Amino acid sequence: MKKIIFSVPDKPTGIGIIELLKAQGLDESHISVLGNESTEFSAMPEAGEFENDVVPASKRGVLVGGATGLLAGLGAALVLPGVVIGGAALAAALALSTAGGATFGVLASTLIGASVPHSQIREYEAVIERGELLMIIEVDDEQAAEVTAQVQSHDPSVSLMGEIDAVPPIV
CATH class of the missing domain: 3.30.70.120 (Alpha-Beta Plaits)
Structure with a gap:
């Protein structure tokens, strides 16, 4: 479209x-x-x-929040000393952190986007x-x-x- x-x-x-x-x-x-x-x-x-900017802000929020959540999940998996996570557990942790980041990004950016042109x-x-x-x-x-x-x-x-x-x- x-x-x-x-x-x-x-x-x-x-x-x-x-x-x-x-x-x-x-x-x-x-x-x-x-x-x-x-x-x-x-x-x-x-x-x-x-x-207002709700729709574009939401789209940006899901992209930026999801990417940030993924990077945070990867960082946590690499930084935690003495904890070895592999396979399905690592995939689940990354999926959860990505989804959490995307959700937070959408919520925060939508609230901000509602108040700006x-x-x-x-x-x-x-x-x-x-x-x-x-x-x-x-x-x-x-x-x-x-x-x-x-x-x-x-x-x-x-x-x-x-x-x-x-x-x-x-x-």
Whole structure:
């Protein structure tokens, strides 16, 4: 799946794009619209997962926490003097430390992510501050080129801004 980002100049243009996408069979749950405080969002999909950083933070948390737990388990297995662990016991210990680290990472990062803006759209804040809308459309990889062409042909003032990665960067 790809998440394609467009800059849309105003609400009527955004509604027209949404209607175009619905007519092409795209479900409204795959469309998110962001704007500034003065934007009225009736008849438009809400920001959904892009309202805050919960989803990207959770993905980062599970990756970083799991890796940290695995390294901690390996370190403990190598450092403990006089304790020899091998085979299934070592595998179980590493699996438990990895799962524990991933669980802690998800919990901690999700709590933090709920209170901060979405990290993957920070670079597009200027568009929102200008009063334009940021429209994020989630499509299959095969549909991406076709949907992009349809949206851009609908109104020449609509700009393709880029894509959001499935797994957000750690930094």
